[in-house]
Amino acid sequence: MFVTYILSKVRNYLRYRETVRELSVLTDRELDDLGISRFQIDSIAREHAAA
Numbered sequence: 398m399f400v401t402y403i404l405s406k407v408r409n410y411l412r413y414r415e416t417v418r419e420l421s422v423l424t425d426r427e428l429d430d431l432g433i434s435r436f437q438i439d440s441i442a443r444e445h446a447a448a
Contacts, residue, residue, distance in 0.1 A: 413446035 420428070420438045428435060 409446040413442045416442035416445045 417438055420433065420441065423431075425435060428438075433441060
C-alpha cells in the first residue's frame with residue numbers, strides 16, 4: 398500500500414514537471430491563444446497532475 402502511494406506521488410510529480418516544461422516553451426502569444434497567462438503555468442500544472 399505504501400509503495401503504491403509513493404509511486405502515485407512520483408507519477409503526479411512527473412506529470413506536473415512535464416506540463417510545466419511543455420507550457421513553458423510556448424510563446425506568450427501561443428499561451429494567450431490558449432487563454433493562459435505565464436504566471437498561471439504552475440497552478441495549471443498542479444491541477445493537471447492532481448487529476
